[in-house]
Amino acid sequence: MPRMIYDYTKSVLERVSFDPVLFAKELKKAIKNLLPYEIEQLKKWLQYFTQEHPELEQCLKVVN
Template sequence: MPRAMFVYTKEILKKVSFDVSLFCKELKKATERLLPYELDELRDFILSLIKKNPSLRQSLVYLD
């Protein structure tokens, strides 16, 4: 089941990546739900999103 949550989180983050504040809010929720190894994978995913939308860089604060 946790893997399904990870996939769902990625989909949500893709959909809200147009709005930085909403993206940060969803990312904060994700950090509370996901397992530590999933957070590492999520960091890689977010870094790929940042290449497309550099304004999302501020969201990395939630992954530290």
């Protein structure tokens, strides 16, 4: 079940990646719902994802 939440979180973040403000908002909600090891996985995914979307790099501060 937790893996499904992590995958759902990634899909939501991909869908809202057009708007950095909305992306940061969804990211904050995700951090509240994910387990600590899932947050670590999400950090790694975000580093990869923001390479393709540099406008979202400021959102990395939310997870650090």
